Amino acid sequence: MDKPTRSLPQPTPETQHFWEGTQAEQLLLQRCTQCTHTYFPPRPFCPSCSSRSVEVYAASGRATLASYVINQRPHPAFDGPYAIALVDLEEGPRMMTNIVECAQTPEALQLDMPLEVRFEQVSEDIKLPLFAPAKIAPAKIAPAGESK
Amino acid sequence: MTGVAVVGAAETTELGKIPHLSQMQLHADAALNAMADAGLTAKDIDGIATAGERPTDLAYYLGITPTWVDGTSVGGCSFMLHVRHAVAAIASGQCTTVLITHGESGRSGVGRSGFPRAPASLAGQFEVPFGPMGPPTMFTLPVLRYMKDYGMTHEQLAMVAVVQREWASMNPRASFQEEITVDDVLNSKMIAYPFHLLECCLVTDGGGALILTKADRAADFPQPPVHILGTGESVETPMISQMDDLTSSRAFKVAGSFAMRDAGISHAEVDHLMVYDAFAHLPIYGLEDLGFCKKGEAADFIWEQNTAPGGCLPMNTNGGGLSYMHSGMYGMYALQESVRQIRGTAPAQVKDANVSLCLGVGGMFGASGCIVFGKEPK
Ligand SMILES: [Zn+2]
Numbered sequence: 001m002d003k004p005t006r007s008l009p010q011p012t013p014e015t016q017h018f019w020e021g022t023q024a025e026q027l028l029l030q031r032c033t034q035c036t037h038t039y040f041p042p043r044p045f046c047p048s049c050s051s052r053s054v055e056v057y058a059a060s061g062r063a064t065l066a067s068y069v070i071n072q073r074p075h076p077a078f079d080g081p082y083a084i085a086l087v088d089l090e091e092g093p094r095m096m097t098n099i100v101e102c103a104q105t106p107e108a109l110q111l112d113m114p115l116e117v118r119f120e121q122v123s124e125d126i127k128l129p130l131f132a133p134a135k136i137a138p139a140k141i142a143p144a145g146e147s148k
Numbered sequence: 149m150t151g152v153a154v155v156g157a158a159e160t161t162e163l164g165k166i167p168h169l170s171q172m173q174l175h176a177d178a179a180l181n182a183m184a185d186a187g188l189t190a191k192d193i194d195g196i197a198t199a200g201e202r203p204t205d206l207a208y209y210l211g212i213t214p215t216w217v218d219g220t221s222v223g224g225c226s227f228m229l230h231v232r233h234a235v236a237a238i239a240s241g242q243c244t245t246v247l248i249t250h251g252e253s254g255r256s257g258v259g260r261s262g263f264p265r266a267p268a269s270l271a272g273q274f275e276v277p278f279g280p281m282g283p284p285t286m287f288t289l290p291v292l293r294y295m296k297d298y299g300m301t302h303e304q305l306a307m308v309a310v311v312q313r314e315w316a317s318m319n320p321r322a323s324f325q326e327e328i329t330v331d332d333v334l335n336s337k338m339i340a341y342p343f344h345l346l347e348c349c350l351v352t353d354g355g356g357a358l359i360l361t362k363a364d365r366a367a368d369f370p371q372p373p374v375h376i377l378g379t380g381e382s383v384e385t386p387m388i389s390q391m392d393d394l395t396s397s398r399a400f401k402v403a404g405s406f407a408m409r410d411a412g413i414s415h416a417e418v419d420h421l422m423v424y425d426a427f428a429h430l431p432i433y434g435l436e437d438l439g440f441c442k443k444g445e446a447a448d449f450i451w452e453q454n455t456a457p458g459g460c461l462p463m464n465t466n467g468g469g470l471s472y473m474h475s476g477m478y479g480m481y482a483l484q485e486s487v488r489q490i491r492g493t494a495p496a497q498v499k500d501a502n503v504s505l506c507l508g509v510g511g512m513f514g515a516s517g518c519i520v521f522g523k524e525p526k
């Protein structure tokens with residue numbers, strides 16, 4: 001359980017489903033039913049073709065480490081230096097997150113390392129999607145569309 | 149050419165630590181200096197543009213009755229966008245003489261309005277909860293990707309700061325003037341790996357202002373005109389995590405290529421370059437996105453001293469945001485240096501500076517504005 005000192009997201013009508021999803025430990029993405037583009041962050045239309053015909057689906061939770069910094073300045077929600085990371089989801093979108101179950105060092109945090117989603121309760125209403133080094137090699141994982 | 153020229157340009161009387169002036173007075177101090185430079189008073193100004201403060205507040209404070217107002221606020225390159233919009237306004241007859249101001253109590257925080265990110269905004273929901281603490285932990289996020297994809301080393305990133313300090317050592321108004329080495333940079337305090345203190349911009353107080361009018365009126369002013377040859381602008385995303393490509397700025401590419409096309413110039417015609425450098429990687433992204441270097445080659449280009457004093461493409465000749473000054477919205481100081489170089493009055497003057505290209509960034513790769521200045525109307 002995280003300390004209660006992170007800034008918390010305040011869901012809007014357009015993002016409510018995403019945060020309900022993380023509460024249920026699902027990482028929900030949106031996909032355009034016209035052009036099949038998958039996108040993030042949530043909005044009720046496709047940023048690629050402007051169609052309002054979109055659907056919500058559960059992502060695999062698998063990602064790779066795209067980039068990061070290790071912040072050295074103290075933050076009340078973290079113990080010591082911590083990585084702010086960008087991860088590329090298997091489905092295409094990129095998101096900001098933190099990497100857990102891993103030393104916060106350049107040696108441990110290798111770009112392109114496989115990751116899998118974790119959900120961390122940070123308030124009564126909010127679980128944040130965080131990522132940990134993948135336990136199983138990506139090729140051997142079950143097909144996409146499932147969540148843990 | 150646009151038919152519009154800069155006829156007045158000045159920074160605040162002081163730069164650095166100015167706790168005895170409010171942010172609004174920093175705008176006004178720069179504006180008064182620019183009006184004096186152009187031989188004008190507030191009564192001669194009929195267009196106003198500013199960011200950081202509202203144009204309403206500033207027009208009232210200075211005693212200006214404008215027929216044209218622009219409050220475009222997209223971060224540190226807002227002033228590039230103001231120049232561009234002013235060119236269009238003057239050319240279409242909406243006003244004749246535009247004042248663009250910047251003032252920021254970035255260090256002292258006197259009368260400064262903040263930039264809060266609402267918890268319901270996209271960034272507030274999908275970035276802020278993960279612990280970013282301002283630009284040093286956000287603007288820097290794409291760089292490890294760039295380093296891995298293009299083989300840039302920590303030493304090469306550090307060299308950006310070393311070269312800019314070389315320029316700053318020639319500038320008596322620069323905040324830091326003592327020359328440094330790559331080792332000095334790499335031994336400076338780690339702020340957010342891979343960024344050390346000397347690879348991050350300064351935090352200072354200051355301001356600047358520009359006055360634009362039709363180039364055919366330029367003979368009426370005491371200073372030689374600095375012609376605006378071309379302009380460009382764009383925006384990409386308010387979230388660094390959502391850049392199209394972590395190794396390139398789409399807004400740089402759009403704004404830069406438009407401005408160069410608008411000016412009708414080739415890369416070889418650019419004598420002097422300013423690339424907004426809030427952090428050491430920005431000149432590398434700028435050189436590549438503007439097309440001065442091929443993808444992945446800008447770090448070598450800087451390492452080989454091409455942008456240093458005596459190099460073939462002098463860049464950030466005031467010392468930049470890394471060594472000259474950085475109040476928060478640095479774009480105005482980059483524009484001021486371009487104007488000084490074209491006028492021939494810069495402390496580190498580049499020989500035969502006839503064309504200067506000035507590229508700004510806003511937010512964190514969120515926006516860009518680009519202005520091409522020339523000694524001749526072209
Ligand atoms: Zn679509």
